[in-house]
Amino acid sequence: MTAYLARRLLTIVPTLVFVSILIFSLQQLLPGDPAVVLAGEDRDPSVVAYLHAKLHLDEPLPVRYLYWLRGVVTGDLGESLRMQKPVLALIEEKLPVTLELALIAMLIALIIGIPAGIISAVKRNTVWDYAANVVALWGLSTPNFWLGIMLILFFSVSLGWLPASGYVSPFESLRGNLAAMIMPAFVLGNAIAAVLMRHTRSAMLQVLSSDYVRTARAKGLDERKVVLKHALRNALTPIITLGALEFGTLLSGAVLTEQVFTIPGFGKLIVDAVFNRDYAVVQGVVLFTATAYIVLNLVADLAYFAANPRLRA
Amino acid sequence: MNCMLRKNVFAAACSLLLLLALPGLGQAQTLRIGLAEDPDVLDPTLARSFVGRVVFASLCDKLFDIDEKLNIIPQLATSYEWSPDNKALTLKLRQGVTFHDGEKLDAAAVKFSLERHKTMAGSNRRGELAPVASIDVVDPQTVRLNLSAPFSPLLAALADRAGMIVSPKAAQAAGDKFGAAPVCAGPFKFTERVAQDRIVLDRYANYWNKGEIHFDKLIFLPIPDATVRLANLRSGQLDLIERMAASDVPALKNDARFKLGKITEIGYQGITINVGKSELATKNPLGRDPRVREAFELALDRQAIVQVAMDGEADVGNQWVSPGNAYYAKNFPIPKRDVAKAKALLQQAGVTNPSFTLLTPTTSDAQKIAQVVQAMAKDAGFDIKIQSTEFATTLDLADKGQFEAYVLAWSGRADPDGNLYSFDACKQPLNYAGYCKPEVDELLNRSRSTRDPAQRTKIFEDIAGHVLVDRPIVYLFHRHWLWAYSSKLSGLRLVPDGLVRVQGLKAG
Numbered sequence: 001m002t003a004y005l006a007r008r009l010l011t012i013v014p015t016l017v018f019v020s021i022l023i024f025s026l027q028q029l030l031p032g033d034p035a036v037v038l039a040g041e042d043r044d045p046s047v048v049a050y051l052h053a054k055l056h057l058d059e060p061l062p063v064r065y066l067y068w069l070r071g072v073v074t075g076d077l078g079e080s081l082r083m084q085k086p087v088l089a090l091i092e093e094k095l096p097v098t099l100e101l102a103l104i105a106m107l108i109a110l111i112i113g114i115p116a117g118i119i120s121a122v123k124r125n126t127v128w129d130y131a132a133n134v135v136a137l138w139g140l141s142t143p144n145f146w147l148g149i150m151l152i153l154f155f156s157v158s159l160g161w162l163p164a165s166g167y168v169s170p171f172e173s174l175r176g177n178l179a180a181m182i183m184p185a186f187v188l189g190n191a192i193a194a195v196l197m198r199h200t201r202s203a204m205l206q207v208l209s210s211d212y213v214r215t216a217r218a219k220g221l222d223e224r225k226v227v228l229k230h231a232l233r234n235a236l237t238p239i240i241t242l243g244a245l246e247f248g249t250l251l252s253g254a255v256l257t258e259q260v261f262t263i264p265g266f267g268k269l270i271v272d273a274v275f276n277r278d279y280a281v282v283q284g285v286v287l288f289t290a291t292a293y294i295v296l297n298l299v300a301d302l303a304y305f306a307a308n309p310r311l312r313a
Numbered sequence: 314m315n316c317m318l319r320k321n322v323f324a325a326a327c328s329l330l331l332l333l334a335l336p337g338l339g340q341a342q343t344l345r346i347g348l349a350e351d352p353d354v355l356d357p358t359l360a361r362s363f364v365g366r367v368v369f370a371s372l373c374d375k376l377f378d379i380d381e382k383l384n385i386i387p388q389l390a391t392s393y394e395w396s397p398d399n400k401a402l403t404l405k406l407r408q409g410v411t412f413h414d415g416e417k418l419d420a421a422a423v424k425f426s427l428e429r430h431k432t433m434a435g436s437n438r439r440g441e442l443a444p445v446a447s448i449d450v451v452d453p454q455t456v457r458l459n460l461s462a463p464f465s466p467l468l469a470a471l472a473d474r475a476g477m478i479v480s481p482k483a484a485q486a487a488g489d490k491f492g493a494a495p496v497c498a499g500p501f502k503f504t505e506r507v508a509q510d511r512i513v514l515d516r517y518a519n520y521w522n523k524g525e526i527h528f529d530k531l532i533f534l535p536i537p538d539a540t541v542r543l544a545n546l547r548s549g550q551l552d553l554i555e556r557m558a559a560s561d562v563p564a565l566k567n568d569a570r571f572k573l574g575k576i577t578e579i580g581y582q583g584i585t586i587n588v589g590k591s592e593l594a595t596k597n598p599l600g601r602d603p604r605v606r607e608a609f610e611l612a613l614d615r616q617a618i619v620q621v622a623m624d625g626e627a628d629v630g631n632q633w634v635s636p637g638n639a640y641y642a643k644n645f646p647i648p649k650r651d652v653a654k655a656k657a658l659l660q661q662a663g664v665t666n667p668s669f670t671l672l673t674p675t676t677s678d679a680q681k682i683a684q685v686v687q688a689m690a691k692d693a694g695f696d697i698k699i700q701s702t703e704f705a706t707t708l709d710l711a712d713k714g715q716f717e718a719y720v721l722a723w724s725g726r727a728d729p730d731g732n733l734y735s736f737d738a739c740k741q742p743l744n745y746a747g748y749c750k751p752e753v754d755e756l757l758n759r760s761r762s763t764r765d766p767a768q769r770t771k772i773f774e775d776i777a778g779h780v781l782v783d784r785p786i787v788y789l790f791h792r793h794w795l796w797a798y799s800s801k802l803s804g805l806r807l808v809p810d811g812l813v814r815v816q817g818l819k820a821g
Contacts, residue, residue, distance in 0.1 A: 032706050032709035033709060037708060039361065040353070040360075040437060045742050046436075048742075084359075149541070153544065157547045164545040164548045165544070165550070166511075166536075166545075166550065262509075262534070276705075
């Protein structure tokens with residue numbers, strides 16, 4: 001276990017270096033001179049020249065990469081030129097928002113997805129199964145932005161129950177915070193719930209048809225115990241992997257949902273930065289989310305150990 | 314039992330939603346404005362975006378302002394006087410004005426701000442103040458701007474960001490980080506900004522014109538999606554939204570809870586044609602031959618374009634200023650669509666089916682314009698291909714001359730010079746068309762050195778004689794600025810620059 005952990009931790013470093021080179025060079029493929037975009041609609045030549053010098057745009061790509069890497073190693077991810085704010089400060093500002101949204105969305109997905117998957121597997125080919133499948137199909141095929149706008153129109157405009165968009169810090173008002181988060185979290189959670197439901201169903205079906213479940217039933221165990229204790233635990237491994245991957249995706253920002261609900265999280269930050277060619281922000285945020293993704297994968301792998309004792313040997 | 318349980322769950326879910334439900338409209342003294350974009354840095358010297366100006370209008374007072382009719386009116390300067398040779402502008406400053414940090418706004422502060430605009434690294438105001446050679450403090454309430462050459466658009470520049478005065482003490486202390494917590498002399502002072510979420514301003518108790526300010530707090534919320542912005546207004550989360558979608562106008566008109574404000578912009582929407590930016594200009598009949606460009610313009614029905622692309626929410630136009638503007642060149646009225654004449658011109662030019670690519674950003678307005686133009690021009694024999702790509706990319710292509718025609722809008726400036734010089738004078742930064750004609754340069758410079766409006770109008774008519782015949786830009790229309798706001802608000806002034814002035818605005 002310790003050796004495994006050490007090996008996994010060691011592979012993180014080269015992965016991150018590779019990711020950083022990839023981010024840096026891919027971004028250079030974006031058409032458009034960032035200085036011209038950042039210079040705004042007047043495009044004063046002296047401003048363009050100033051931005052060129054400031055961003056080292058006239059220097060070769062490897063040199064620019066080293067400038068950036070030097071900053072990253074010393075904990076300086078650069079500064080957003082559009083907002084004149086250090087990238088690290090922007091990440092600090094957006095991370096709690098995205099984290100909260102991701103957690104609530106994941107919670108909603110788990111609450112809906114796993115029980116629905118279990119019910120649909122246990123009550124296979126019954127009305128319950130079909131109903132769960134229809135709901136899952138709906139969740140998978142409904143575009144986030146459409147569902148978002150529909151929820152806004154219904155709960156905000158027609159009923160006036162919830163704010164249409166925006167974010168309120170929980171320290172400012174917990175009620176306001178939940179009111180602002182519930183719709184975007186539901187939109188995100190709804191789509192993930194569908195995926196989780198499908199995977200839980202197929203994993204459970206596989207496990208329920210295995211010998212040891214038959215043995216457990218033959219021993220006269222309570223069906224609830226068979227399903228929840230014996231079958232579910234074994235079916236969890238692929239679901240944990242999937243959950244971690246989905247959570248990682250949520251952390252890298254739910255672009256469309258954040259855009260529709262104007263949630264100031266990572267997704268919005270990065271999309272605006274790409275459109276404004278605010279390179280430091282794009283690089284910093286992608287590096288951060290890549291790291292988060294890798295770490296989450298590691299955590300998921302470690303969770304297998306907890307869920308499946310056979311791996312501990 | 315199960316049924317009971319379900320009922321209980323349903324009741325619990327409903328109560329949770331009700332618990333989260335809003336307490337209704339916000340506090341009466343707070344004004345919440347929905348912006349179409351998140352502004353860039355809030356430093357008047359470095360600021361680059363239109364939407365930033367909307368925030369500045371409440372935060373940073375300027376030496377002058379403009380009114381509904383585009384007249385220059387006093388703000389921090391109470392009066393001005395030009396020297397007989399038009400090379401010095403003397404400004405009298407308002408008495409008793411203080412910055413948000415309590416510092417006094419005097420001639421020294423004005424000199425400091427103008428010099429900061431001129432010399433700070435990365436300043437976007439340098440070009441606007443280029444003719445200002447030096448600034449003299451005559452006495453604490455009087456400042457003189459000495460120009461290298463007469464420059465009539467200067468007053469209009471001083472009625473925009475170049476005329477915003479910042480606190481020297483705060484600016485010196487913050488250096489290039491001033492935009493993170495700007496200190497100016499406007500009606501509201503900066504309190505907080507969460508990027509992409511909100512900008513919060515609080516009323517400045519010692520504002521020189523405080524009698525006109527009726528709100529305690531001002532919150533700007535950037536909400537880029539027009540549908541969501543409107544939903545926020547309708548659900549009572551916002552009191553006012555700027556740049557409402559034209560397609561939402563009919564629905565809002567029938568709702569008594571809201572009012573609609575609109576005015577024609579000072580900018581324009583047009584199609585820029587590569588007439589000399591790169592060798593593509595000579596390879597294509599549209600860039601090479603003015604007759605083909607004339608035929609192209611004659612193939613267009615501007616009114617129909619406005620109907621389809623803008624739901625009728627724009628004024629048709631054929632110049633850099635709208636037909637209602639005092640400087641509109643009356644000798645060049647809007648041409649009517651004439652497909653037969655367009656075909657005849659193409660025949661003369663020897664190209665009956667000219668083909669070109671129309672570059673367009675991915676915004677829905679620009680896309681619609683491109684499609685309507687494509688269909689209309691086809692009637693005259695034009696074969697237009699639409700190349701649609703993200704805005705920053707279109708800009709790059711335009712900058713490098715890798716385009717034949719480009720759908721491009723300009724937010725506009727109060728003085729016509731701001732809509733004309735940088736686009737039509739040789740080698741100017743916004744001259745994407747690559748247009749260059751010494752006679753036009755001479756006329757443009759003359760319009761800058763002439764102060765008399767009648768004489769300037771005449772010069773603009775002469776400029777029209779070149780620019781509207783050579784057609785580096787085919788002007789199409791002038792959009793309406795559309796504001797939607799709660800009917801509880803009153804006193805909204807509709808100024809063609811599209812900014813929201815809080816002076817006089819009140820609830821109830």
